[in-house]
Amino acid sequence: MPEAARRLADLAQQALGSPLPVRLRAWDGSEYGPPGTPVLVLRRRRALRRLLWQPGELGLARAWVAGDLDVDGDLYEALRLLAGHLWERGGQRRRTGRLAALRDPALRAVGRELLKLTPPWLPPAPPPEEARTGGGARHSLRRDKRAISHHYDVGNAFYERVLGPSMVYSCAYWESPEGTLEDAQEAKLDLVCRKLALAPGQRLLDVGCGWGSMVLHAARTYGVRAVGITLSEEQAAYARKRVADAGLADRVEIRVQDYREIADGPFDAISSIGMAEHVGSARYAEYAADLFALLRPGGRLLNHQIARRPLQDETAYEVDEFIGRYVFPDGELAPVGRTVAQLEEAGFEVRDVEALREHYALTLRSWVANLERHWAEAVRLTSPGRARVWRLYMAACALSFEANRIGVNQVLAVRTPDSGESGLPLRTRDWRG
């Protein structure tokens, strides 16, 4: 009788219509497929069962979260080989749909047969894998889902391991790929301050301030009075401590507040960095109008936001089920052209758009490296399933930026007064790091 890996490969080929581009290792230890490629490990028969129950990306994702599905070797390479096809423009639905072929009774029969014939699972994996196998039982689907869907309550200590000392959870601004994440994050914060032309005594509002890095840099380096708002109590407490430690409590205020509840405008400048992705198209016009109303005439907004490519068939667009379900439940991306149009319709004059796509890929690869370096700690601070999800989503996003499937843009918009005087310099060279 052929081993499980060989039969799994046959099953995958029948379902997907082409041979798997990576090697397979099944729960009985058998291997099959092209040598020298990363190995896709089905550590438990349950991985196949999940796929038969729920053909498509979500079945794969749940198997990954539970630790039943794994990769030995280069995770980026495995993702590129397995998912590369999914990333052709407009192709998500068609390709994702292929796994749905496992709904075919004949294929399901093959799958069920396969589950009967083989022992239940592989021996425990070597460190640092034990954290994952240990996590299998304690993480039911419901429990994983419920826990992981709260992106920003993962814990400050976990984010310290991933983001490093700069504690900035958005795209950095790299001088070169050889630079350090800390230098690149400081360069990004300073780039935003220069585009906003911050000056001593001005009032800055940072919408979605995270752990306070932006308001701290602006107050320390540009002498502004800053208000940072977040919806995360954990972030606010952390940011307040950093502000106090920096002796800036008199000039920097951190609030747990929704931007729609701000009553103490106007501000000279607003930064919104990595926050607008959570707004969604239904509320984006309101978001733009609210920020416009919070600025004095002549005030500036720097909107730093992830964008997706437009698609010929908008209905064909799907946020990755995995990321939508496990990472950013409310995330919604729009093409940058729509963002520019909606800011203009709110009354802003859009003066400058800078694409930073490659910068986000470098940033995400740094975060993945940090997470892998502190893997055991990260697992202890959160959970094996959550750590596995963060590693996968950050690696997948790095590839998405590199493949131009998504991008990220800094849009500088001005509440230009009726006089038409934008207050901007004729040349913008001083904005460039």
Next chain:
Amino acid sequence: MPEAARRLADLAQQALGSPLPVRLRAWDGSEYGPPGTPVLVLRRRRALRRLLWQPGELGLARAWVAGDLDVDGDLYEALRLLAGHLWERGGQRRRTGRLAALRDPALRAVGRELLKLTPPWLPPAPPPEEARTGGGARHSLRRDKRAISHHYDVGNAFYERVLGPSMVYSCAYWESPEGTLEDAQEAKLDLVCRKLALAPGQRLLDVGCGWGSMVLHAARTYGVRAVGITLSEEQAAYARKRVADAGLADRVEIRVQDYREIADGPFDAISSIGMAEHVGSARYAEYAADLFALLRPGGRLLNHQIARRPLQDETAYEVDEFIGRYVFPDGELAPVGRTVAQLEEAGFEVRDVEALREHYALTLRSWVANLERHWAEAVRLTSPGRARVWRLYMAACALSFEANRIGVNQVLAVRTPDSGESGLPLRTRDWRG
């Protein structure tokens, strides 16, 4: 009996609902209105007759073209005072509609009475006005319209007087308002070349090459082989002579050709400077798709285009009747957000948007100054009516840019290959002049 000026002012106040912000001088020599303001001169009764026939901007425009309506004093100040209200966002229709009050029978009666009561015209105006009065009779509305509607057949000699030696008919890139037009135009051409990362041996296509300044600069300074296309035989002949005189005939080709007829792609880079305004929304998607198809993978497009503000009520938007009728019959402006979206939908990755609004105001004021300096020559080379139209449209456009009613943007878009490698530098400081 009160003089004509006083009665005209009363009529205007009844029609517009508020007193004229400028002084009036009527055909009988009488004056009325706030002292120290520019003087709006109704040189002939015909000016009023045109307004009664055709209330609204077009009646004013035709009176101006014929020389029956004039301004003594600062033309910019007169336009700002008279038209400033028209430029509130979304306000065009309402305000323009006010002049239509002259359709009111009672007001028309007042106007007709006024025409009967006073002598026909003012004595000839002092130089350089004589060119205008002399032009009155020879320029019927039909003849003016037919002649003036052909924007680019005005004659190279005329444009030499207006544009100066650089012969670039688009927004320059100013280091400071005190700089020279020639320096600013060279800086603009070089900025475009740097954004396109032109290198020796590459092929550049300049769509709408005008008198060849862009292809000449790119070939001379960056060593590219360039193709410039225009639909104007006059421009092509002029550009070919410049190319020959520069000894670049082996590397620069000028064609009278439509971009939809280009068969010798792909190109490494495409510049489209001040051309897309003529494309129109109906054909813009085709324009973007055609330029995309003309680029090699990794090739770049620099699209330099005038934009209008979006309006709450798009139906309320009117291109100035004057400019639409007399200057750019086919001109059509779109908000920059729509331009970015349409380039993305064609497959481009939009990497950089730079607003140059204030630069175009400085450029237009330089052109107006050139025209006024060479007024008699310009009139001789074209016609009094045409020279008057060019002076008015360029001054009005300068004010429109200053008032943020319109803008102009350089959009850098890349035909990014499937690998996702854009070929752009991490930082764009070297693009900034």
